[in-house]
Amino acid sequence: MKRLLIFYFLFFPVFLLSEKRDVYAISDGKGNIKLFWLTSPKNYPSGGWRIEEEKTNKVIEKQLYCGREEFLNALKEEEKGLAKNFIKIFKDDDKEKKGKKFLIVLEAMTNWNFAQAIGIGYEIKDVPKGKVRYKIIGLDESGKKVGPHFLSDFLDSSVETLPPDAPENLKAEIILREVKLSWSQPKEKGVIPSVFFNVERDGKVLNLNPIIPSGEDSSFLDKEPPSLMEVNYFVYGVDVFGRKSIIKKISIYVPDLKGMVPPENFTAEEKSGKIILRWKKVENSSGYIIERSNLSNSLYEILTPKGIQPDMEYYEDSNLQGGSVYYYRIHSYGRDGKIGPPSLVAFAQAKNQTPPPKPKNLKAKVGRTMVQLMWDRVDFPVAGYRIERKAEGKEKWDRLNEKLTPEPNYNDITGLYTQGKFKYRVIAVAYDEKESLPSEEVEVELLDTVSPNPPRITNIESFDGVVKIYFEPSPPEEDVFNFLIVRGVSEEDPGLVIGEPLSKEKREFEDKFVKIGQRYWYRVVAIDKKGNRSDLSSSRDINV
Incomplete structure (x- = not known):
């Protein structure tokens, strides 16, 4: 859809017709041809239009003008007033006339009789078989050709023009108490496009006004659908000549929508170790389902799988953990058991009636x-x-x-x-x-894990093949219970303990198991009653 209807776009956000054509022409295949052309009301020629056959210049209609009696007679009284004053209303800049302009535009696009009455539509009857096309020429008040000048496409009166394309991607869904129908604009294939859509149910058009496409998608809400049954909807487009497209059908099971409305005034309140839920009952409900979650936007578990009676407006939740916040939703369900959408979320924090018992067996x-x-x-x-x-x-x-x-x-x-x-x-x-x-x-x-301070070697001497070591404990001396003597053969050698542990009173030690001419390094370790050992004392070396 590439072209705005020139006088229509002033009042509708989007209303598109196919291709860049000035004249739309159709044949019914039975010798009759209809023409519809586009012009701005302000450029409407003062003398109306002349219609001629393009090849032979044969005059089909000498002068077609707005308000011809034969066309007005096919209109309702309120439509006649709009048609007669069509030009005057559109040339008036008075803002109060905007509503009337809107009605004229709407009628021209959706009412073929009205389009003829204002001089932008015309039907040619009993056209011989064969290709033909027409000129539409603007006239001045004297009947002189002044323009604008339009030219239709070729068509054959014996070949029926294809109807407008049907709506695409038709869908139906339940929204609260209503059924929403939605569809996409048909992709044009060179035929006359649909200028509006109708929705039918049970042989009756549901939309009070034509559904004008305002973009790629259109929709309609059936606010009073029948319930507890499968409902059939029929959607079709209508072109400017009043022809219907192929009718698209869609079926949807409609549950008891009035009984599935979520309850209002849903609240949660902590009281005496329970959370009390209250709501306003739904008139047509067959019962309620309550669900609970620990997070407002997480999964909810059903608290009442068997449902709650429809006359109830109260529920107590006692299976709680004190201190936790609980989130609740309530659903109403209809006579067929279908569950409706959830209510708004209510929440409360649970509290314990008593404190916890004291821990035992520490x-x-x-x-x-x-x-x-x-x-x-x-x-x-x-x-x-x-x-x-x-x-x-x-x-x-x-x-x-x-x-x-x-x-x-x-x-x-x-x-x-x-x-x-x-x-x-x-x-x-x-x-x-x-x-x-x-x-x-x-x-x-606590266990005594503190080691004594390391003792110190005060003197070391060697005589007659014996090494004698003198040492003293570091304060506090009462931490010491035993001493150990450690001997090595080099300064880097960690050494080994020699002899038995010495009592805390001892201050010297004789090492008789030495070799003459060998150098030794000695260290002393203090031990307390718990067996904690001190660090090694500083080493002292001697040559035997």
Whole structure:
């Protein structure tokens, strides 16, 4: 569709006819030919039009003008007034005339009798067989040819012109209480295009006004479709001569739409550990379905698979997890059981009636660098557990885990150098932040993992094939329980422990198992009661 109807485009956003033609001509195949031509109302010739056969110059109509009585008689009274004053109305710039201009345009494109009455359409009857075409010439008031001058395409009165193309991609869908029909503009193939469309059901045209295409797609809403049955719709185009295109049919099952309207005023409210849902009942509903989700835009689960009675306006949801936010939607269904679209989403946060029970059977296992805590999982929906610790002699409990621990165990990393006694307890925390009473306390004493400070060798001497070593512990001396002597044969040699452990009172050691002429390096290690060893002392070497 490439050309705007010249006088039509002023008032319609888009209205397109096929090809760049000034005259549209059709044959009914029975000797009759119709002509329709395009012109701006402001350029309408004052003397009307003359129609001639192009080859022989035979005058078909000497003077066709707006408002001829024979054509006016075929119109309704209100149409006659518009037709008689067609030129005057369009030449008047008064904005109040815009509505009348619109009606004239609409009638000219959709009413063949009106097009003839205003002098832009004409029917030639009893045309002999064979190819022919026509000239349409503008006249002045004296009947002189002044233009414009239009020329039709060739056509044969014995060959019927193809009807306008049918609408394409016809679809039907249910939208709330209505059936929406949509289709695409037909792709033109050189025939006269459809200028508007009609929709029929049960032999009746549903659209009160012609459906004017305003782009590539057109649509129509059937606001009162029959229900509980398969409905047949018929859609077709109509050209400027009033001819119908091939009729397209589409069928759709229409459920009980009035009973499927989603309830209004749907609300959710937390009360006494439950969420109360309320709504305004639907007059024609056969029942309701309620669904729930933990996220507003996620999947919803059906709470009421057996439905709710149609006179109900209330539902309690008690299967809740305190602290969680729940999102709800409600559907109405019709007599055939078809479920309608969902309502607007309502939501509320659930709360627990009671706090969680306190954790039981708290146990602690002490390791060298951590304390492992374990307890029984509480039989209650909780977000997690808070772990607290208190040092011996302190009043304040310190929280150990910044975030709640979801599982019934926790590792308190104490490191190597933390010492002393500690108490632990655990508190369960629900999703709505209600807290349990603290668990029974468990007390532990951390392992002594602190090594003594390394001792120091004060002197070393050799005589008669014996090496004698003198050493002293580093403070605090009370940390030392034993000493070990380590001997190596080079400065880089880590050495081996020689002899039995020495008591904490010893300050010297004799090494009799040496070779004369051999050099040795000696170190001393301190050990506490828990078996923690100090670092090696600085080495001292001697030649035997």
